[in-house]
Structure formats: C-alpha cells, structure tokens
Amino acid sequence: MKFNYAIGAYLVPMITIFLNFFFRKKRNMSNLDYVIILIESSIHIFGVSFLLFFLHSEKIFDSGWAPITLLYFNIPTFVILVILYYYLKYRQVK
Secondary structure, eight states: OHHHHHIIIIIHHHHHHHHHHHHHOOSSOOHHHHHHHHHHHHHHHHHHHHHHHHHHHTTSSOOTTHHHHHHHHHHHHHHHHHHHHHHHHHHHHO
C-alpha cells in the first residue's frame, strides 16, 4: 500500500501544480503571477487531501497517511504564500 501513499502524497500535488501552471501561464509573468498560481494550486491540494481522506474513510482507495501529510505541509506553505502575496502586492503598489 506504500505505492498508494506515494501517489497521494507526491504525484498528485506535483501534477496539480504542473496543470495549474500550464493552464494559467502568460507570456510575461511577474513574481506575483507565480505566487497566485501557487496559491491556487495550494487550494486545489486542500481539496485533493480532503478527497483522499474521504476515499480512505470509505475504503475505496487506501492512501494511508497521505491526506494528513498533504495538510501538514500545505497549511504552512499556504500561510507563507499568502504573506508573500501581500508583500509583493504592497511592493507593486508603491
């Protein structure tokens, strides 16, 4: 069942970030655009972690600790990205 953990904890977030970048990229992107893409990816990863938790609780997909791992690393990352977003937004206004 460790393969299911690897899919849930590593592969799904990487695919989520890649797809968000692929569908949202523009020609001239600033640092603020990259942070916005990462914030949206982080929100999608929250949804994926709750989906994996639901699938694990219903015994459909045995993901083990993958949802908790995603939340454990995603919450501080999300907070840092929001702070970085406001910093870049404030710097851009000046």
